[in-house]
Every structure is written in structure tokens, then in C-alpha cells.
Amino acid sequence: MLSLGYPLENEIEINGNIYPVDMSYDNIIRLFDLLEDKDIDSLSKVFIGMTMLLDCNVLEEDESCDEETLISAFLTIRTEFIIEESNVEEPKDLKGNPLPQPKSKETYSLKHDADYIYASFIQAYGIDLIEVRGELDWRKFNALLQGLPSDTKFKEVVEIRQRPFEKGKGTQDSNRSLAKLKNTYALPGQNVEVGE
Numbered sequence: 001m002l003s004l005g006y007p008l009e010n011e012i013e014i015n016g017n018i019y020p021v022d023m024s025y026d027n028i029i030r031l032f033d034l035l036e037d038k039d040i041d042s043l044s045k046v047f048i049g050m051t052m053l054l055d056c057n058v059l060e061e062d063e064s065c066d067e068e069t070l071i072s073a074f075l076t077i078r079t080e081f082i083i084e085e086s087n088v089e090e091p092k093d094l095k096g097n098p099l100p101q102p103k104s105k106e107t108y109s110l111k112h113d114a115d116y117i118y119a120s121f122i123q124a125y126g127i128d129l130i131e132v133r134g135e136l137d138w139r140k141f142n143a144l145l146q147g148l149p150s151d152t153k154f155k156e157v158v159e160i161r162q163r164p165f166e167k168g169k170g171t172q173d174s175n176r177s178l179a180k181l182k183n184t185y186a187l188p189g190q191n192v193e194v195g196e
Contacts, residue, residue, distance in 0.1 A: 002139045009081065010137075012054075014073050015065055019054045021077055025141035026133040027052060028082055029110050043067065046074045053077055082138065107158050109187050117145065120152035157185045 002008070010021050031049055034040065040048070050070055110117070121127045125144060129136070148155050160182060165175045182192040 002143050008137055008139060012073055012077055014069060019056070021053050021081060022055050023081060023138045024134045025129075025136050025138045028138040031082075032110065043071075046071050050074055106187055106190075107161050108154070112187055113154060113157065116152075116154040116157050120148050120154035123152050124148050160185050161187075161190075 008023070010023050011018050012021055013019075031052055034045055034049055034052070037045070047070070050073065053074075118129050121129050121144065127136070127144070145154075150156070150159070160178075163178060163182075165171070165178060179192050186192060
């Protein structure tokens with residue numbers, strides 16, 4: 001999480017050794033790609049991910065670092081540096097069972113919306129994301145991404161994906177136009193029909 005009052009944490013301690021963590025936005029995006037790869041088993045993802053994050057092979061450098069320690073360190077980096085955990089508790093019924101939640105549709109993809117994100121960063125901030133690879137911290141990138149103005153292409157596309165269909169008489173033509181727009185900007189696997 002980004003803090004304006006404190007420096008960004010970019011180190012982790014494993015078995016008494018301090019390792020710098022590569023938190024550059026492009027490295028974290030490659031980490032997300034790794035984690036989504038269905039052809040790589042979970043334990044291998046941890047080993048590869050830690051090599052990417054720490055820019056070294058911890059197991060070779062620290063012989064006392066076993067699988068459990070490495071998995072714990074990976075989860076620590078993920079929760080403390082990369083993914084902000086929500087403080088909102090999921091709703092529960094009177095017996096304490098989780099209530100069903102509506103399916104949330106993905107509104108953007110770092111991979112599939114890369115062109116829109118790139119163009120929007122140049123438009124809004126004058127930042128060429130290609131030129132700042134390896135330099136721009138993931139937490140800064142994420143804050144800038146969330147704060148993009150509504151007149152950027154990325155925000156326009158996300159707004160189209162989230163825009164609800166109109167209800168009532170005489171809305172069929174505008175809903176057809178919206179469905180066409182939604183399908184133009186749909187993420188892979190998302191097909192929209194009028195009234196969804």
C-alpha cells in the first residue's frame with residue numbers, strides 16, 4: 001500500500017537475511033502472468049516468482065531456506081507489497097455463513113488493455129511506461145492507474161464496460177448501440193447482449 005508519510009518498503013527478511021524486492025510495475029505484471037499460467041504448478045510458481053521478485057535464487061544463497069519458509073515469504077510479499085487486502089468483511093447470515101455475492105465482472109486487464117493504459121499514462125501524466133520499465137514502483141503505477149482522469153481512453157473503455165443498459169420503452173436502439181460498444185471493448189470471453 002502506498003503511504004505518503006513513510007518510504008516504500010522494498011525489502012524482506014528471510015532467515016535473518018535481508019533481500020531487496022524488485023517492485024517495478026513491469027516485474028509485478030510479469031508475476032501476474034506467471035500466476036495465471038495453468039501449465040505451471042503452484043510450487044514452481046512460488047520458486048520462479050521469488051526468483052523474479054528477489055532477483056536471485058534464495059534457495060542457493062540461503063541453505064536454511066526450506067519450501068515452507070519460501071512460501072511464507074512469497075505470501076508476505078504478495079499481501080504486504082502487491083495486493084491490498086480489503087478490510088471489508090464479507091456479509092454473513094445469522095448463522096455466520098457467507099452470503100452469496102453477485103458475480104463481479106472484470107472491468108479491465110493489465111494485459112489486454114495495455115495499449116489504452118500506455119496511451120492514457122502519456123496523455124494524463126506524460127509518462128512513457130516503456131521508458132520507465134524497471135524504475136516505476138508497482139504501488140505508484142497502481143495509484144496512477146486508479147487516478148487516471150475520465151477523459152483518457154482507458155477510463156472511457158472501463159466506463160463503457162460498466163455502463164448499465166437503460167430500462168423502459170424506446171431504449172432498444174440505444175441499448176443495441178451500447179451492446180455494440182461493449183462488445184467492441186469487451187475483454188476476452190466477455191460477450192454482451194442487449195439487456196445483460
